[in-house]
Amino acid sequence: MRPFPVRQNGSAASVTAAGPADAAPGPPAASAKRTVLRVAEQYGLLMALLLAFVAFSIALPSTFPTVGNVKAMIDSQAIILLLAIAVTLPLRSGDFDLSIAGLMTATAALTAQLTTHGTSLGVAIIVVLAVGLATGLINGLLIVKLGVDSFVTTLGMMTALSGLAFAFTSNQVITNLPSDLLTLARQQILGFPTVVWIGWVLVAVAWYVYQRTPFGRYLLFIGGSRESARLAGLRVDILRISCFATCSLIAAFTGVLLAGNVGQVDPSIASQFLLQPFAGVFLGATTITVGRVNSLGTLVALYLLVVGITGLQLYGAQPWVSDVFNGAALVLAVTFARLAARSNAGR
Amino acid sequence: MRPFPVRQNGSAASVTAAGPADAAPGPPAASAKRTVLRVAEQYGLLMALLLAFVAFSIALPSTFPTVGNVKAMIDSQAIILLLAIAVTLPLRSGDFDLSIAGLMTATAALTAQLTTHGTSLGVAIIVVLAVGLATGLINGLLIVKLGVDSFVTTLGMMTALSGLAFAFTSNQVITNLPSDLLTLARQQILGFPTVVWIGWVLVAVAWYVYQRTPFGRYLLFIGGSRESARLAGLRVDILRISCFATCSLIAAFTGVLLAGNVGQVDPSIASQFLLQPFAGVFLGATTITVGRVNSLGTLVALYLLVVGITGLQLYGAQPWVSDVFNGAALVLAVTFARLAARSNAGR
Amino acid sequence: MTEAPTGLALTGVSKHFGGLTALDSVDFSVRAGEIHALLGQNGSGKSTLVKIISGFHSPDPGARLELWDRQVDLPLRAAHEHGIAVIHQDLGLVEGMTVLENMGVTSSYGAALLGPISRRRERRRCRELLDQMGLAIETDTMVASLSPAARAGVAIARARRVLEEHTERFTFILDEPTVYLSVEESGRVMRLMRAVADDGSAVVFISHRLQEVMAVADRITVLRDGRVADTFQAREGNQRRIISAMLGRSLDQFYPDRLNAPPAEPVLRVTDLAGQRLAGVSFNASPGEIIGFAGLVGMGHEEIPYLIGGVDRATVGQVKLGGVDLLPLRLKERIERGVTLVPGNRQRDGAWPAATAQENITLPKLSLGSAWHPLRPSAERRDASSLMKLFGVRPPVPRLKVAQFSGGNQQKIVLAKWMSTSPAVLLLDEPTQGIDAGAKFEILQRISDAAESRAVVLIFSGDYEQLANVCGRVLVLRHGRVTAELTGDEITEPAIAQLAQGDTQDRPDS
Amino acid sequence: SSGSASGSSGSPSGAGSAALSSCVSQAKKNIAAVSAPIPIKAPPSSFAMKKNSGKTIWLVSATQDEFNQTVANGFIAAAKAAGMTGRYVQANGQVNQMGQLVQEAVSAKAGGIVLFNIDPHSVSGPLNAARTAHIPVIDFNNGNPTDPLEPGIYAHVADDFTTQGKNMADWMLVNSGCKLDLATFELPTYPIDADLITATIAEVHALCPSCKVTNTNFDLATFATTLGPLAQTVARRNPGVNYMDPGFDAFTGIINPVLQQIGSKIKLVGHDGSASNLAAMSAHRTLQVMTDATPPELYIGWVLVDELGRGMLSLPAANWALPARLVDSSNIGAGTVDAIFPTYTNFNSVFLKAWGVG
Numbered sequence A, B: 001m002r003p004f005p006v007r008q009n010g011s012a013a014s015v016t017a018a019g020p021a022d023a024a025p026g027p028p029a030a031s032a033k034r035t036v037l038r039v040a041e042q043y044g045l046l047m048a049l050l051l052a053f054v055a056f057s058i059a060l061p062s063t064f065p066t067v068g069n070v071k072a073m074i075d076s077q078a079i080i081l082l083l084a085i086a087v088t089l090p091l092r093s094g095d096f097d098l099s100i101a102g103l104m105t106a107t108a109a110l111t112a113q114l115t116t117h118g119t120s121l122g123v124a125i126i127v128v129l130a131v132g133l134a135t136g137l138i139n140g141l142l143i144v145k146l147g148v149d150s151f152v153t154t155l156g157m158m159t160a161l162s163g164l165a166f167a168f169t170s171n172q173v174i175t176n177l178p179s180d181l182l183t184l185a186r187q188q189i190l191g192f193p194t195v196v197w198i199g200w201v202l203v204a205v206a207w208y209v210y211q212r213t214p215f216g217r218y219l220l221f222i223g224g225s226r227e228s229a230r231l232a233g234l235r236v237d238i239l240r241i242s243c244f245a246t247c248s249l250i251a252a253f254t255g256v257l258l259a260g261n262v263g264q265v266d267p268s269i270a271s272q273f274l275l276q277p278f279a280g281v282f283l284g285a286t287t288i289t290v291g292r293v294n295s296l297g298t299l300v301a302l303y304l305l306v307v308g309i310t311g312l313q314l315y316g317a318q319p320w321v322s323d324v325f326n327g328a329a330l331v332l333a334v335t336f337a338r339l340a341a342r343s344n345a346g347r
Numbered sequence C: 001m002t003e004a005p006t007g008l009a010l011t012g013v014s015k016h017f018g019g020l021t022a023l024d025s026v027d028f029s030v031r032a033g034e035i036h037a038l039l040g041q042n043g044s045g046k047s048t049l050v051k052i053i054s055g056f057h058s059p060d061p062g063a064r065l066e067l068w069d070r071q072v073d074l075p076l077r078a079a080h081e082h083g084i085a086v087i088h089q090d091l092g093l094v095e096g097m098t099v100l101e102n103m104g105v106t107s108s109y110g111a112a113l114l115g116p117i118s119r120r121r122e123r124r125r126c127r128e129l130l131d132q133m134g135l136a137i138e139t140d141t142m143v144a145s146l147s148p149a150a151r152a153g154v155a156i157a158r159a160r161r162v163l164e165e166h167t168e169r170f171t172f173i174l175d176e177p178t179v180y181l182s183v184e185e186s187g188r189v190m191r192l193m194r195a196v197a198d199d200g201s202a203v204v205f206i207s208h209r210l211q212e213v214m215a216v217a218d219r220i221t222v223l224r225d226g227r228v229a230d231t232f233q234a235r236e237g238n239q240r241r242i243i244s245a246m247l248g249r250s251l252d253q254f255y256p257d258r259l260n261a262p263p264a265e266p267v268l269r270v271t272d273l274a275g276q277r278l279a280g281v282s283f284n285a286s287p288g289e290i291i292g293f294a295g296l297v298g299m300g301h302e303e304i305p306y307l308i309g310g311v312d313r314a315t316v317g318q319v320k321l322g323g324v325d326l327l328p329l330r331l332k333e334r335i336e337r338g339v340t341l342v343p344g345n346r347q348r349d350g351a352w353p354a355a356t357a358q359e360n361i362t363l364p365k366l367s368l369g370s371a372w373h374p375l376r377p378s379a380e381r382r383d384a385s386s387l388m389k390l391f392g393v394r395p396p397v398p399r400l401k402v403a404q405f406s407g408g409n410q411q412k413i414v415l416a417k418w419m420s421t422s423p424a425v426l427l428l429d430e431p432t433q434g435i436d437a438g439a440k441f442e443i444l445q446r447i448s449d450a451a452e453s454r455a456v457v458l459i460f461s462g463d464y465e466q467l468a469n470v471c472g473r474v475l476v477l478r479h480g481r482v483t484a485e486l487t488g489d490e491i492t493e494p495a496i497a498q499l500a501q502g503d504t505q506d507r508p509d510s
Numbered sequence D: 001s002s003g004s005a006s007g008s009s010g011s012p013s014g015a016g017s018a019a020l021s022s023c024v025s026q027a028k029k030n031i032a033a034v035s036a037p038i039p040i041k042a043p044p045s046s047f048a049m050k051k052n053s054g055k056t057i058w059l060v061s062a063t064q065d066e067f068n069q070t071v072a073n074g075f076i077a078a079a080k081a082a083g084m085t086g087r088y089v090q091a092n093g094q095v096n097q098m099g100q101l102v103q104e105a106v107s108a109k110a111g112g113i114v115l116f117n118i119d120p121h122s123v124s125g126p127l128n129a130a131r132t133a134h135i136p137v138i139d140f141n142n143g144n145p146t147d148p149l150e151p152g153i154y155a156h157v158a159d160d161f162t163t164q165g166k167n168m169a170d171w172m173l174v175n176s177g178c179k180l181d182l183a184t185f186e187l188p189t190y191p192i193d194a195d196l197i198t199a200t201i202a203e204v205h206a207l208c209p210s211c212k213v214t215n216t217n218f219d220l221a222t223f224a225t226t227l228g229p230l231a232q233t234v235a236r237r238n239p240g241v242n243y244m245d246p247g248f249d250a251f252t253g254i255i256n257p258v259l260q261q262i263g264s265k266i267k268l269v270g271h272d273g274s275a276s277n278l279a280a281m282s283a284h285r286t287l288q289v290m291t292d293a294t295p296p297e298l299y300i301g302w303v304l305v306d307e308l309g310r311g312m313l314s315l316p317a318a319n320w321a322l323p324a325r326l327v328d329s330s331n332i333g334a335g336t337v338d339a340i341f342p343t344y345t346n347f348n349s350v351f352l353k354a355w356g357v358g
């Protein structure tokens, strides 16, 4: 049953989104202009990031372009980056997973509860990963095998898991977490805590997998047309389920890192993390491999958003300005990307 | 550009969700069983609602089945029902609109600010409707004319509008709203406040439009197969934009009613109204006209959720139990609906 | 040949969809080196049988499948690992991805699941395959921008790649691969199939074009209502035998009588019409005329119906209908003037597969009427039901979803949907694609009826035999321009083919 | 904090009117001082704030709302008066941004940092950095003044929520003649709320064994949609409830219309004395009958700067505990903050004098 938005491929006549690899061989006269446009399209977001950085550095020379501020901005995005990379998997293969924020909060709560009640960190991690795997499999089986819609199923899971987070901690904020848990997330390596490094490594792995391996292509294929992928002999069900499972495993482990990173677990935070990863992924899909969910773009997008918000805050803008910036950045970026794609397609 | 989940039509072979009207002609032996299944599918959620009501009435005879409780439950869903009906319009024609909660909060803030600073209610409503129309047109033009993805555009609008709500109220909670605003939402008619009646009227109108008019059919076709709708001469763009515009108009007016209903406006509440309308619509699509977004189903779904949660609360359950119930209800309902559809399709 | 090993043997295959029996104890086998044609009326169960072989459907219990004399479990998993390559009616390409990406997907892009793909090698491989097919398609083109025929070419090239990776012991199944192709292109596909079979593979193919079947098949199996009606060596039978097995009766006439339209003033005047590839085409057409358009893939004639119909925008030119220029008009306004387009891509443009036949058939009428006038469900049902009967849709049940009909019956639904609007100009893009020989007569009769009631009928098709038999005039296009016009007795299948082909050296570019 | 729906206590009435009257008189005695106008609380000692001039001090808030914004305005004004620059930033309620903002303050070499509604545990990493950089950090509005200091925290500035929760209980006992059937609503993950409600419940149990308390948890993430219906449900489940205490004025604002619409006579109490609630109370437009009002927010901003100034000079902390006044119909007057805290109208001069400025 699919009572919901059926995202549609444009018709042959109206498809204009230019993928990275598809320059229609144009007449040479137009080709220089087209190259500029293509570069603008592909690296526009990156340029926006650099521009924003430079602009705020000039405007706020003493507070913005400092090592400490840059590190603070990067650190603050670590958890969201992990969630965003997790959710690229199902998104690439055409499914939503709204449950990750709930799952992360539930596993953070579980980790805190277990480790403050004598369970060793290793065992806690195993339990958490098992919970993650179970969640991913439930999502995957319901959505893939039964054909239930992914948006609504994972919305339900999100709500249920947020509730379970409260159950795990008996409605309390859990503090005084053991030091090995804190170390796991905070150990500094070359000036950045492990949680940041784990995010970067995931970005790199995802980049390799998405750009360079058949697996990454398969996901795109499945996301593009499930039926065609099936007819082409792909094991669509297994691949989709494995995306849900991997996504949930990453989200579950992110819960452990969240507990260690923040140093306490408040079971009420799930909804804070619901939308930001999606904003990052969607914004990121407007750059690098334009029109396709990708990990480097996601990284750039999240850093652009945090640079904008931090700069505005340091500049003394009213707090609400950052919400407006956040929203407007998203809308404008996808709009410009779309316009660039249209010009590229020679319309 | 469509870097995101492409909701896919099943292929000829894999579509199994049986619509309301399509019994595969079967041998007479199987047909009785099939009829039972079909009824179970079509009215399952309604029966669940009745069952839950009866069960809680038996378990909690003095508190649950009282006029006061029933009215309280109905009143509490009034605002969400309005938002849910609003969002059925774009959902039916295949688009998301995540911005409605932000729009409602922004217009509630605007209403409060204007009416407490001397603007008359009538003028405030006109301003609010203009804001709603503008939002809907921006959404619609970006999504339809430029082809930007609806999920990400309206997510951005949601964030920006939530920020604007703070700007409108200068970060204040606005109270002491004028009495005509309160009356607009709270005036009792036959035991229910106007805000509830407006919701019911909208449900009835939407039901008529969706089931009984060509317009409703147009939306369904646009949502299901945009190209074949276009080739049939439907003015797909105008229709989609008009769905966004109408949705936003309803959401904007809901902001006025929210201010009147609650009696104060807190600009921070947007995200609290984000998901519940979708849960209602998606759950509602599993009943009445199975597999299709519809208004009566949405009504039934929201009432089922509130009956469950209220019953559990009256029973003394921990608050997190309601979250778990909410989430589990959503997942189970869509799962059962799906299973019923499969049995009906004879798989 | 009788000693050749059996590549695939199915026994006792039945399949029910709800109460409907799609297949009823079918036995079916293919030997190595053999091209086995699977024939039958629309809805007789051919695609269902193929989908069982490919593992897409699971058959009812009791069926057995042997591949190269080894029993395998049903439903079959990962058919390609068993050496089975299938090209379905729906081709299995993703529009939003490039040709390169589409062509690698069945071969794991020549890499391990998580191993690095070598782009250079991939590109070279695809280039080779496309060149072998004579397809001048850029590997980085989006599939969305290809014509249906070019897509079929890509799908075949892709399956061929899989074939070549499993040189021996391979079963190659094509479900109506030539449905979008012109005669010469389908000839190329036939030669390809022959080469594959000669390499020792087993080949199954489905087609409604009996001529090509007789030309290439070694053995023929005909299904009727889900049972095997006949199976025989091709050289022991002829088209007549096929048809009587298919229909359970003989067919003495394949095409309706040609109309002799009385000469009349042209009502449709097309001047210098140009689009993406169409480079300026002019012609006039009178009421009652049936005009055919032919050309190779990418020669521009495919665009004409969409430009006249208002789906795509013309770059220059004029299309006058009764004195009014259509080009500035919106699609709906053209429909209101009787311009009726039956699109070629029925999955995307023709119908919404998840909606019922009734809802699809009545949509054009609804969209012309008021958006707010209440629906009349029972009248709708009656209309739909009678139209379905008129166009021979089986089963004629309006409440079934379009997806639940066989391919040919879906096409009949699309025709019923459009031809019910009493058109003034009827634009038909491959109108009889996938329709069986028996039903084709009926459909062409309907088209002829439309012309008789003073419609201008334009048929765009690669089925030159059909063009030769129903059209009063045929225009042949090359490189976006009309290069020949055939009338009267000049219109023969070989003549059209030769003119379309032109100089073999200059291939269409894409 | 206690679990949801923690049961009632006490035996059925019959303990006699003696017990009741002793309960009332005890409670009355407890609140006498906090119902009267409160003398301005001045800095406990003078110090040379001048030495801090030129520095930048940061107020890092968890969320943006009316209260935070006004406190921030006072903070910035006070910093300016002290020759410093005050900077207000907020984290959108997001825990990752809280850490980021503290980290930023540290890297910007802040003179001092105030954590506003932020649990120091949740920013313990950046706090370590602040400690290393010798930046004093104040933990504001996050627990009781007497709570032990978290590592890296120089001082608390807080309402004495335990005392104030107790005062609120005493007021309700007096107001009800110790015939109290109270429903409380608690945010268990929000420390000041938990402290306030826990103290209220404890006091009712201590003074009035025959009174009944029903405590229910709710969730800050969904309060706008859930608290109203929840209040109705609680009222229905416990028909005898005559008082409701959801902790803060922001929440009475949510519950009030819902109760009004069902014609309920339940009395609402809250904490904060926010301007809008005071106005509604004095106009008799609300079921709220009492609010435990805190001094003007601008004053609180100055208090923060005072405490931070001490920390920056490595002086002993002033250990500010903010006062509050119980406000009901008997003393609400015009219903403005100035009328309720008449002695606070000219608070600036008190600080300027203690700082030796101006």
Ligand SMILES: Nc1ncnc2c1ncn2[C@@H]1O[C@H](COP(=O)(O)OP(=O)(O)OP(=O)(O)O)[C@@H](O)[C@H]1O
Residues within 6 Å of the ligand: A020, A021, A022, A289, C117, C118, C119, C120, C121
């Ligand atoms: N995602 C992409 N989109 C568009 N063009 C690309 C993309 N990736 C690579 N290319 C271009 O395709 C060409 C071939 O790619 P590349 O050299 O990476 O192949 P390769 O995988 O390294 O081959 P090999 O492994 O055999 O060396 C290059 O010109 C490169 O710029």
Ligand SMILES: Nc1ncnc2c1ncn2[C@@H]1O[C@H](COP(=O)(O)OP(=O)(O)OP(=O)(O)O)[C@@H](O)[C@H]1O
Residues within 6 Å of the ligand: B012, B013, B014, B015, C017, C018, C020, C021, C022, C040, C041, C042, C043, C044, C045, C046, C047, C048, C049, C394, C395, C403, C404, C405, C406, C407, C408, C409, C434, C436
């Ligand atoms: N998923 C399905 N659900 C219900 N009925 C189906 C389904 N798929 C096929 N059928 C029915 O099974 C029968 C056989 O269909 P099939 O697609 O095999 O026909 P076919 O021989 O391939 O016809 P065509 O020549 O038109 O492609 C038809 O009556 C069709 O309506």
Ligand SMILES: [Mg+2]
Residues within 6 Å of the ligand: C046, C047, C048, C089, C406, C407, C408
């Ligand atoms: Mg078929």
Ligand SMILES: [Mg+2]
Residues within 6 Å of the ligand: none
């Ligand atoms: Mg290389």
